[in-house]
Amino acid sequence: MNTLAPPTLAWRHLPLVALTAAELYEVLQLRTEVFVVEQNCVFQDMDGADHLAMHLLGTQTLPGRDGRLVAYARLFPAGIKFAEASIGRVVTRASARGTGVGHALMHEAIVAVHTLWGVQPIRIGAQAQLKAFYSQHGFVDVGLPYVEDGIDHLEMVRNP
Template structure:
């Protein structure tokens, strides 16, 4: 999988379409969750895009401190269902963490994790903070990773 980081204005129309299609495929159809994906935050984000044979198979969006949370943040973590066996979720998360820590020098990253993925994020160094809450009808928990 080839990974690229792009600002919103650097995305081609086709890349944007493919990213939004993948997010809809997983978050709306697969997870059966009706929610407003186009939340006005994509323009502030850096888009971490994983492609395989020119198809978007993994994706996250990352934010500088105060653009989403008070710390840097990772969101919209998604991997195409048939590609999950390749551990692309882990790969795209490591690329996102590396970008935040190396390019921006951040030492703290926050995310809102779907609760069933708690162990996945813990294996990447995130720790749960606070209590579980519902976000778009799905149980989530705030998680934070502090660079050691």
């Protein structure tokens, strides 16, 4: 069993221009590793919205090594992706799954949205298979299913 636990993570949220080249590379590598390769989904990940987002990075530092990105999400103020604030590109490294890192990521993402732009509703476009996961964080299916890049999705909203 994996021993990585959420308390070992350091969290930061930054605009795109504040990411170093190495951090941006690691973000794009993780997103491609999961969304393109693992999910076998050919799509344009770099959608022109990264410069409008705050990037939430969860890193784990191991003895003798710099922090390794294990969790990531994009955060948007209201009016960019949806009328409400939103969270997207939610991803955890495969080696961190099953340890609570995904739940820690969603908690941090919600806190960051509220810290950055005030307590307000948050809308997500969730992969349908993750409905129960997002429901644990207060998101409710609002009955707007759709298919994106061959994957069933649904819109979910979390009210404050």
